[in-house]
Amino acid sequence: EENKAEGDSGTVDVMAPCRQLLTELEQHEAAWPFQMPVNGRRFPTYHKVIVQPMDLHTVKERLESDRYKTRDDFCADVRLIFSNCDLFNEDDSPVGEAGHAMHTFFEERVTQLWGDT
Numbered sequence: 001e002e003n004k005a006e007g008d009s010g011t012v013d014v015m016a017p018c019r020q021l022l023t024e025l026e027q028h029e030a031a032w033p034f035q036m037p038v039n040g041r042r043f044p045t046y047h048k049v050i051v052q053p054m055d056l057h058t059v060k061e062r063l064e065s066d067r068y069k070t071r072d073d074f075c076a077d078v079r080l081i082f083s084n085c086d087l088f089n090e091d092d093s094p095v096g097e098a099g100h101a102m103h104t105f106f107e108e109r110v111t112q113l114w115g116d117t
């Protein structure tokens with residue numbers, strides 16, 4: 001049933017900016033390492049080092065299944081992608097550089113959308 005607590009006629013879709021931002025991340029040219037979970041067979045040490053893997057497809061599934069109740073919940077999973085990347089990759093590696101580029105882009109868009117400091 002429609003949320004009757006809203007001042008306007010319908011419910012407010014607070015997660016709409018998150019879906020838009022996720023689409024921008026997926027379309028970023030540096031997104032190639034982050035689209036799907038890291039393959040543990042190709043990188044056998046990955047799950048020894050990274051305790052909570054995260055990737056853009058997993059974020060998309062969680063967003064579309066209403067698993068995120070606030071934008072901060074969404075942002076925390078996206079930031080996990082970048083902190084995992086920093087931990088597992090050299091800064092001057094192709095994946096490390098892609099992670100830094102994506103992280104910078106993400107935080108710039110978060111500031112534009114929500115004015116976070």
Ligand SMILES: Cn1cc(C(=O)NCCN2CCCC2)ccc1=O
Pocket residue numbers: 032033034038043084085088089095
């Ligand atoms: C996040 N991350 C990703 C990788 C990686 O190489 N991913 C494969 C990317 N391929 C591109 C086309 C198919 C898959 C390695 C370490 C790491 O931390």
